[in-house]
Amino acid sequence: MRSRGFGGFAAGALVAGAVLWSFATTDVDLSRLLSAGPRIADFLGRMVPPDPTVMNEIVKGSAETLRIAILGSLGAVLLSVPLGILASETMVSPALYRPVRTLLAFIRAIPLILVAMLMVGAVGLGPLPGIIAIAFHATGMLAKFYAEAIDGVSRAPIAALESAGAAPLAQLRYAIWPQMAPVVARDTIFRFELNLRESLILGIVGAGGIGFYIQTYVRSFQYEKAASVTLAVIAMVIAIEGINVALRRRFA
């Protein structure tokens, strides 16, 4: 176990080194660190009471966020159907599904907010870059899920229908689709919920939706208004979570 003891020591030294390096090279002086607590308390104090006059902006921003999530999810579904087939072990050869799976893993590795910033740079401000970013980002996960749904289909009933003389389209409708449909529905709803949640903050980088107002109000020192919008976002996240739990119970 000598080598293992050395490995443990090396790992400990590495972690200690990383922490020391971060402290030494980040300009955090002690007085600023100690005053951070009171400053945060002061900042939060200025957010009270939340300003209820921004109700219009909240409704408008939420509606736009919802539209971004819906259209972004639609885009992701449209991209994920062909890519899911191309990433399936049972539908295409390894020469095809391996690179497609690598591509999907690569897409998943790029944070949504980064994609959104790039899209804002590419197509300008507004909901469009948000929709494109959501569609792109969500495809990395959804296409993988669709591929797994395809690969999870039991072959035996398909062979039985083929043996009975059913044409390929009939096999698809009566043996393949009934097995896939619940999985596809569950995964799509799950991804839509993530899209809705993630699109709440897209506005912060200018990609449309309710996040735009948080950024605007914080930058213009209207903290009471920023507080109202933030509370609305939190309420929506909780509501989405509640709906999600209810849906999952149905599919369990």
Added chain:
Amino acid sequence: MSAAAQIGDLSFVHQGAGLPALDHVSLMVPAGESTALLGPSGAGKTTLLALLDGRLRGWRGRVSVLGAPLDPDHPPSRASRPDIGFVFQEFALVERSSVLRNVLNGRLGRMSPLRAALGSPLPRDLEVARAALADCGIADLAERRVDSLSGGQRQRVAIARCLAQEPRLILADEPVSNLDPARAAEILTLLTGAARARGATVLFSSHQPDLARRFADRIVGMRDGRIAFDVAVGDLSDVATADLYRETTALPAIGLRAVT
């Protein structure tokens, strides 16, 4: 006596396997009767049944089923397939669909491809499916989902689906090996009875000699991919049956020793 299937000098090696699964098999399956393929696991029974169902490529020999020769290189025409029904050991049902839908799936080969994929079943399809359900004693389960059924009920659904094809030859691969003895006898009574009522030929495989004796007119013994005997049920001797299940000979035993 006419033949439902005629097999001459048939050999087949599974891809990547060394020993042939079927080794120069010649056999005649008489029409209108019930024939049992009896033998231990690995005798080649499943391979022979799948081959007769037109699902294997690359075999050698002469095979004709219901008077039409099979092509070793190409799958049989879609039109010819409903005439041959197949009952799978593991049922091969669509678990999330209803019993009636699964039985109607047996009709898909009798419909035009367009109607099968997009249309709804014709009254005649429903009528045949309902009759098959009734014959299998599961008319009251029609609307139930298959994943809520027991093993015996599932095999009844699978047989009903096969009967809905209106097959002239029914191939059944170990149709009762997953069931307890009472259930197994019920299912074989049902299968052979329904086939006789329809004038269809049955060829079923089993590893249980007592079931083969009870439900077949003819018994074909298989071992190591070869036909060991082919006799009317009354002529089956206990010696021949015992010989079918004797300890495996030199070759695998040496292999086993080499492994351990």
